[in-house]
Amino acid sequence: MALRRRARRRDKTSGEKFKDCCRGFVAFVFSNVGIIALFLGYAIIGAIVFNKIEGESEREKKDDVVELRRNTVRELWEITYTFNVMFEGNWTEMVDEKILQFQNSIVKAVGEGYDGRAEVASQWTFSGGFLYSLTVMTTIGYGNIAPRTSMGKIVTIFYTCIGFPLFLLYLSNIGSVLAQSFKWLYAKLCKCRPARIEVLGPPVPEPEPRDEDEEAPRWPDELGSYRSQPAAASSEEASSSGSSSSSELDLSTVTVPISMCLIIMAVYICGGAMFFARLEENWDFLTSCYFCFISLSTIGFGDYVPGDSIRSETGSVETGFVLTSMYLMLGMAIIAMCFNLMQEEVIQKVRSCARCLGCLRGQG
Amino acid sequence: MPPSTTGRGSSSKWSTCGYYTKNILVFLVSHIGLVSLVVGYCVIGAFAFEALEATNELQVKRNVSQIRRNVTSSIWSLTQEQDLLHEYNWTAMVGRQLKEFEKQLIEAMKTKGWDGSEDDEHQQWTFAGALFYSIVVITTIGYGHIAPKTDWGKVVTMLYAILGIPLMCLCLSNISEGMAHSFKVVYWKCCCYICTKKPKKRRRRRGRRGYSSSRSIRRSAKNADGAVSESAFSASYGDPSSETGEYRLPDDVEPASPDAYGRAAIHNHRLPADGKRSAPSERSKSSDELPATRAEPDPAALQRTPFFQNRYALSEADALRDEPSVGSGGSVKLSPARTDSAYGRSLSSGARSVRGVPAGRPAPERVSKLHQTFDEEDDSDGYEDSDDEDTSETKSVPIWLCVLLVVSYIVGGAYLFKEREQEAGWTFLDSAYFCFITLTTIGFGDFVPDQKRSGREGEAIAITSLYLLFGIALLMMSFNLVQEEVISSVKSVAKKLGIIKDDEDEYDDY
Numbered sequence: 001m002a003l004r005r006r007a008r009r010r011d012k013t014s015g016e017k018f019k020d021c022c023r024g025f026v027a028f029v030f031s032n033v034g035i036i037a038l039f040l041g042y043a044i045i046g047a048i049v050f051n052k053i054e055g056e057s058e059r060e061k062k063d064d065v066v067e068l069r070r071n072t073v074r075e076l077w078e079i080t081y082t083f084n085v086m087f088e089g090n091w092t093e094m095v096d097e098k099i100l101q102f103q104n105s106i107v108k109a110v111g112e113g114y115d116g117r118a119e120v121a122s123q124w125t126f127s128g129g130f131l132y133s134l135t136v137m138t139t140i141g142y143g144n145i146a147p148r149t150s151m152g153k154i155v156t157i158f159y160t161c162i163g164f165p166l167f168l169l170y171l172s173n174i175g176s177v178l179a180q181s182f183k184w185l186y187a188k189l190c191k192c193r194p195a196r197i198e199v200l201g202p203p204v205p206e207p208e209p210r211d212e213d214e215e216a217p218r219w220p221d222e223l224g225s226y227r228s229q230p231a232a233a234s235s236e237e238a239s240s241s242g243s244s245s246s247s248e249l250d251l252s253t254v255t256v257p258i259s260m261c262l263i264i265m266a267v268y269i270c271g272g273a274m275f276f277a278r279l280e281e282n283w284d285f286l287t288s289c290y291f292c293f294i295s296l297s298t299i300g301f302g303d304y305v306p307g308d309s310i311r312s313e314t315g316s317v318e319t320g321f322v323l324t325s326m327y328l329m330l331g332m333a334i335i336a337m338c339f340n341l342m343q344e345e346v347i348q349k350v351r352s353c354a355r356c357l358g359c360l361r362g363q364g
Numbered sequence: 365m366p367p368s369t370t371g372r373g374s375s376s377k378w379s380t381c382g383y384y385t386k387n388i389l390v391f392l393v394s395h396i397g398l399v400s401l402v403v404g405y406c407v408i409g410a411f412a413f414e415a416l417e418a419t420n421e422l423q424v425k426r427n428v429s430q431i432r433r434n435v436t437s438s439i440w441s442l443t444q445e446q447d448l449l450h451e452y453n454w455t456a457m458v459g460r461q462l463k464e465f466e467k468q469l470i471e472a473m474k475t476k477g478w479d480g481s482e483d484d485e486h487q488q489w490t491f492a493g494a495l496f497y498s499i500v501v502i503t504t505i506g507y508g509h510i511a512p513k514t515d516w517g518k519v520v521t522m523l524y525a526i527l528g529i530p531l532m533c534l535c536l537s538n539i540s541e542g543m544a545h546s547f548k549v550v551y552w553k554c555c556c557y558i559c560t561k562k563p564k565k566r567r568r569r570r571g572r573r574g575y576s577s578s579r580s581i582r583r584s585a586k587n588a589d590g591a592v593s594e595s596a597f598s599a600s601y602g603d604p605s606s607e608t609g610e611y612r613l614p615d616d617v618e619p620a621s622p623d624a625y626g627r628a629a630i631h632n633h634r635l636p637a638d639g640k641r642s643a644p645s646e647r648s649k650s651s652d653e654l655p656a657t658r659a660e661p662d663p664a665a666l667q668r669t670p671f672f673q674n675r676y677a678l679s680e681a682d683a684l685r686d687e688p689s690v691g692s693g694g695s696v697k698l699s700p701a702r703t704d705s706a707y708g709r710s711l712s713s714g715a716r717s718v719r720g721v722p723a724g725r726p727a728p729e730r731v732s733k734l735h736q737t738f739d740e741e742d743d744s745d746g747y748e749d750s751d752d753e754d755t756s757e758t759k760s761v762p763i764w765l766c767v768l769l770v771v772s773y774i775v776g777g778a779y780l781f782k783e784r785e786q787e788a789g790w791t792f793l794d795s796a797y798f799c800f801i802t803l804t805t806i807g808f809g810d811f812v813p814d815q816k817r818s819g820r821e822g823e824a825i826a827i828t829s830l831y832l833l834f835g836i837a838l839l840m841m842s843f844n845l846v847q848e849e850v851i852s853s854v855k856s857v858a859k860k861l862g863i864i865k866d867d868e869d870e871y872d873d874y
Contacts, residue, residue: 081449095440298504
């Protein structure tokens with residue numbers, strides 16, 4: 001065995017080194033930073049692709065509506081011109097009809113994706129495409145921008161098939177990273193409170209000969225720093241500890257209370273609401289809250305999207321979409337973190353409930 | 365616990381009978397109860413939203429009619445004012461009028477929720493429409509073609525969603541778990557007809573499988589600490605077993621007595637080895653055969669183990685395994701299918717990775733020791749033996765079958781909606797696109813089965829709702845079925861790439 005090992009060590013050729021490099025690179029790609037970069041990169045690719053595919057057809061649609069308007073005006077003029085003697089009744093009737101036709105055509109055009117900004121920058125800009133890609137990957141699916149061409153639809157389907165698992169990967173990674181950091185922060189903050197210190201201090205001699213097969217219930221105290229690991233090594237470590245090692249030890253057992261997680265989520269939604277209310281002129285606080293909630297829960301109606309107002313005739317579409325994208329990405333990560341943190345406590349609580357139920361039923 | 369049937373006579377038979385019926389009732393009640401709870405919740409939502417939004421919608425419709433009439437009369441008055449009709453001027457004026465009108469129309473459609481028709485008869489916010497809206501909200505599809513416009517409507521929507529989304533998650537995961545289990549059973553029964561191996565050989569193989577499982581656990585325990593990416597992979601597809609574990613609580617049969625609890629749980633978790641821990645048959649014998657404290661296991665007793673407990677007891681072992689995760693919960697959504705919010709699933713899977721990496725270190729050693737003692741367990745459940753050559757004992761349905769199932773469901777739906785929506789001009793691609801977007805709960809809302817046809821409105825809604833609910837459950841089920849295999853194959857690929865190092869490689873470095 002040892003001989004084999006030594007032989008292997010000598011065999012590290014440049015090929016091996018190259019392989020190691022590749023491995024390292026791939027490992028990095030699949031690490032946290034890599035996942036975020038991958039996620040962003042995929043969204044950017046999607047933005048560019050959809051821009052190319054859909055931008056053309058959007059321009060055509062806009063031209064169509066402009067044409068429609070001109071035609072209607074011409075027809076109205078014909079009516080007015082023909083009826084030299086202006087009988088209001090007849091004229092009104094005919095004009096009414098034309099206007100109704102115009103209305104129905106506009107309704108149809110909106111159904112096909114017309115957004116009312118005929119003369120201005122199109123929806124399928126880079127930022128619009130980026131927001132679209134993001135909504136597709138996260139399955140929010142606003143619908144204010146949607147593919148109209150067949151190619152766009154097919155590409156959307158395949159884009160989602162890959163994008164959604166990537167999004168899940170991103171969420172789980174970010175969620176766990178943020179959860180770990182938050183726990184660390186929380187543990188540090190809680191340590192500062194003098195009343196709690198004794199709990200974290202000298203290790204309580206664990207009742208080691210607890211039956212290993214039995215999963216002892218972890219009843220976290222309020223801090224959640226109950227040490228469930230009976231290993232002697234860890235308790236020795238803790239006894240010799242300064243704050244650092246015990247904090248390392250505690251990190252795995254710190255349970256952040258559910259209320260804190262809920263507060264974080266509520267604060268993020270309200271904060272976003274205040275921000276968007278200021279950004280959009282005709283949104284009140286309730287509407288912004290509603291928008292934030294609907295977006296972050298991935299329902300995504302699309303009735304309210306910052307930057308999508310027909311009143312914004314200028315290029316402010318861009319900033320609105322960009323800010324929305326950033327808000328969404330961060331918001332998803334925070335919610336992933338909260339779910340991550342809540343889960344443990346919820347599990348413990350349910351476990352304890354189950355145990356009670358089990359005890360009650362087991363005696364039957 | 366049901367009394368032992370050995371040598372007690374008719375009274376024990378009655379009690380066993382009673383026990384089974386209770387089992388069945390619990391099973392039914394939990395599944396049907398949950399479904400009816402969700403249905404009831406939707407109906408309540410329908411009533412609430414109709415009450416809140418219907419009058420507003422009528423108001424908007426009337427407004428649009430008014431606006432249109434105003435346009436006509438303003439053109440008239442503008443025309444009258446001019447003594448001489450000059451085409452250019454008049455055209456420009458009318459053009460401006462029309463543009464203004466167009467803006468108002470679009471605003472009515474986008475911000476006020478106007479559906480495009482002035483007809484008072486065809487309202488969106490009827491009872492059926494509101495019911496459809498409730499379903500769309502709690503499955504997080506969120507089309508948007510119908511959305512609340514009143515303040516109260518928005519507030520109620522938010523509260524409704526907060527309660528409704530977890531409820532729908534729960535219900536769908538329950539259903540999909542049941543479906544996955546039955547699908548596996550049917551599949552393996554079919555396979556068993558094809559294969560000609562005898563039951564006796566299977567039993568012996570089961571015994572041996574105990575060894576392999578313990579070996580694999582030990583291996584996974586070593587690997588667990590190393591790979592960051594392992595957690596990533598397992599996390600992304602990890603079954604939120606805990607989540608479904610909670611949900612399975614009503615399904616619990618009487619739990620084993622507390623002393624054997626942990627053992628029962630752990631053992632149960634291991635041997636069946638595939639995701640379907642929920643199956644009573646899978647919770648088999650193992651638990652009762654365990655410790656010496658137990659009497660001779662009888663088949664009835666086997667069914668009683670609390671698989672619910674399995675999940676939690678093994679939650680740490682779970683996360684550390686690099687086997688295909690036993691998380692069967694089924695609540696993880698297949699990527700195309702977003703059935704209930706991505707959160708519940710992905711986040712619980714994220715949680716698993718968190719739990720796996722830092723916490724629960726003692727678990728794998730315990731588990732492996734435990735399994736060494738139970739090598740000779742007779743896993744008598746006939747289904748569970750896979751006759752294939754997998755090294756893992758998970759019997760997994762092949763991926764291609766699940767993908768085929770999903771694709772055929774989407775194609776079938778595409779045909780269905782194409783037929784129904786011919787008047788609206790849906791091509792086959794449009795229908796397929798609609799099905800896909802709906803089942804993944806993206807839900808753009810650009811294509812929605814038309815509800816404006818009077819008389820058939822309820823029909824369109826009913827068909828669409830049933831299609832999407834069943835489809836989402838199907839997607840969850842197939843995701844459930846493939847995730848184990850996907851994880852194991854991804855892990856093997858990762859090993860080949862060298863992201864996860866084998867034991868040998870690790871030794872080589874020192």
